[in-house]
Amino acid sequence: MNVDLRFPLGLLFLVFGVMLTLFGLFTDQATYERSLFINVNLWWGLAMLIFGGLMFFFAWKKIQAKKR
């Protein structure tokens, strides 16, 4: 295969994850009235961060395995 899809996929989720997490950290609680006072930006941002990181990690591991 030419390009491992997990790289771009992981990258996009990492970028969105970082953005949402930071935005969630720096917004006040009043923003979250509509989301039932759950800071969805923070929590879902972290979840996306983890998913993106895992995708990236597995794609990287495969390249390392190929090099050996």
Add this chain to the structure above:
Amino acid sequence: MQSSNELRWIDYLIILIYFIFVLGIGFVLKRFVKTSADFLLSGRSIPAWIAGLAFLSANLGAQEVIGMAASGAKYGIATSHFYWLGAIPAMVFVGIFMMPFYYGSKAKSVPDYLSLRYDEKTRAFNAFSFAGMTMMSSGISMYAMALLLQTIHIFDAPFRTLGLPNSWVFHVSIICSAVIVLGYIYLGGLTSAIYNEVIQFFLIVAGFFPLVFLGLVNVGGWSGLTQKLPAAYTHAWHGMDNPQHNLLGVDWFGLVMGLGFVLSFGYWCTDFLVIQRAMAADSMASARRVPLIASVPKMLFPFLVILPGLIALALTSPVQQNSAASGQPNQSPQAAEVQSVQQGMIPPQRNPETGEIVKDESGKAVLDYNMVIPNMLLHYFPSGMLGLGLTALLASFMSGMAGNVTAFNTVWTYDIFKAYIKRDATDANLLVVGQLATFFGVAFSVGVAYFVAAFNNIMDVLQLVFAFVNAPLFATFLLGMFWKRATGHGAFFGLISGTVAAAVHHGLTISAGSTPGVKGAWIATAHIYPSQMAQNFYTAIYAWTVCLLATIVISLVTKPRPEEELKGLVYALTEKAHETGGRWFLRPVPVGIGVLLLTLILNLIFR
């Protein structure tokens, strides 16, 4: 809408990053496109899991996402029949039984298979009708999406700053989506479309999962939903013995035979838009796994796209609660009327020109169910997540459109240009033709979008014609793959008679409460169905049956093709794929059985 629904910088940034990313994938994949097969068939190099998710995603257009939530609010959990009955069995069938012929025959497309199995006229009929329909569907979905984005008024602010009227949201939506989809397909071809579809799949999940989560928390989970809604909304098989007893207005035979067999198998087993993803797989084993991999998320998607409809219905809008508490003395009568007809979060439909509420024949306001998803996004998501949710919506829109465009350019290049315009075309010619077809296909879709916008009723007529052409298709493929005696004349005239049968059946029947015309009975009224859905299902059943019988009869009186020529194209004359080695979860048959069992269990839980 309140000013709190204006988008903030982070929302615009998320959408912008996504657009740049999508085009970036096209640029990265550009250097791998050297032949027409790279551009149009991904060089048959896609791993099974990627092709599988793309298989699912290409079907997951915005109309599907918006439409399923709308149906969820209209018909309740019975909408899941469109997944559990109307998709899963067919996806298992195409993977196990049909993929060996599509992939094994080395056909480049579904019409190409028809030319190998039957003859040129059958291919031509399928190729031309398919090419036309894909571009028109792409235009229709472009129109629907642009209209939706204009209606939710969320992108108004930047246009206001520029001094442009609200109608520019529509134009910019169409131009942007056309340019981006054209861009990434033109650059990277089918591979680019498939890669983006997989990313779109994950984005749709990422955008909708928190929405369903928040909604469910708000209404008190599934048990809260069952308490708030009538039983018919939360039981998929409620009252299926009699069309008067269920929300769909169909009987179980029409449902199982019409939706579960004819329509479902007709789409998932013959529509090149989805089959193309499986045909791009890197091996026969992968190709057979593609629809099976897709069927697992497909099985769970009702929870993502139908539940929002149910939640929206169960919610009493906060506006309504406020007005009840304070009495709202300063409210305009118009606003009061909106609240009284509003059902949960579903607003009434408005006439786009006069702004008046649309009413049906009995004087009741018609609800705009398509607003379920946008309203839910605006209701629950704060800035940040709202950007992600809108990105998911845009992603679903682009994946559906890209599916149509890549299917079109392949059929145009191989089944129309190479087959009928320039038979001796070199591969370099075909690559250029494929790229040009991408460009003109998108341009044509834009034209269709504006045409539909100008003549709104034309959309119903077009979709009706699509239904007539598609309904009989599965009979042709079933006989082609499993009955070696079926002939080209039989297939061609069978298809024509099936299509005519669909039109005649539609012209002779109508659903209760509709006026003759585009809704049916344009010849005479011979039968009245309890609902439009029942009429659609039975139209498909009649078309399929007529096509099947006509193909059999005509085949028996025409000369069969020598068996030598049919090797690899028909079940009886093809060596069986023995995939007994390997672990069970890599083999199609055990996986298929597992998927069907799980689907059965889901049906039992939500019966």
